[in-house]
Amino acid sequence: MDLPQLLLVGLVLLLGVVGVLVPGVPGTWLVWAGVLWWAMHERSAAAWTLLVASTALLLVVQVVKWLLPPRRLRGVGVTRRMAAYAGAGAVLGFVLVPVVGAVPGFVGGIYLCERERLGSHGEAWASVRAVMRAVGTSVLVELFACLLVVGAWAGTLMWA
Template sequence: MTVVVGVVMLLGLLGVAVPLLPGLALIAAAALWWTLADGPSAGHWVVFAVIVVVWGVGFALKYAVPAKRTTASGAVGSSLLLAALLGVVGLFVIPVIGAPVGFVLGIYLAELRRQRSSGAAWRSTKAALTGIALGMLIEFCAGALMIGVWVLGLILV
């Protein structure tokens, strides 16, 4: 059972790069399964609680930091909204990679319409790309930390 939980957690870590897998949620679900199936004790619940806290912080930072970075580059909220909508559409049009492609295309088109300058629109788009990469890095670090907490729990509990 421990091996299966570990494999599911690694799949969750893979979910950071693959938009179809709910990365951090999958890791947290595997941790809950381990907590319940391994004869739950107070120690198991403490490990699970720490994992959930890391999940919450990682989830919040994954969206807050890139959004702040993108708006700091001059992009406005309506551009981000259009980018998010095209990201959702892109997810269905181009499986797996459509969400990032749609988001980038959306921010570029919205900023091009707003600023009437391809150079300024491209600067906003680059900031959005940097934000996406930063969000993925934050999510990966949170996932790795969640798995690390679980491994520590295996050793100590």
């Protein structure tokens, strides 16, 4: 694989890692697609091994990501109403401030829901922090896996 294509694969991997942190961007799938692209052009034992290992890791992480938050979220008292407020806030934030506005909108939606339910500012913020910790765990698990795959890719490039 020539240098320009290698740089493009690296850019896709970087966008995937950043995409894990941005709501609505399929960061994990971008990382996997970058490794797939590289393995299809490289066609070496190391490339195929990395593709198989990263596929297995990222699939396991998807399962963990979907199992982990519901348990933690139920533990902190997340309701369907709160999820609706958070989703509406994320959409509104995304429209008002494209891309980066989704995160503050999401947090604002949770705060508004909890402020209505609990009545006080302090209790609402405590609830928002608990929810964000529960959601943050799944994001950190996914980010760690993507960084592990990108690190393995970079190590394979240097080693081969």
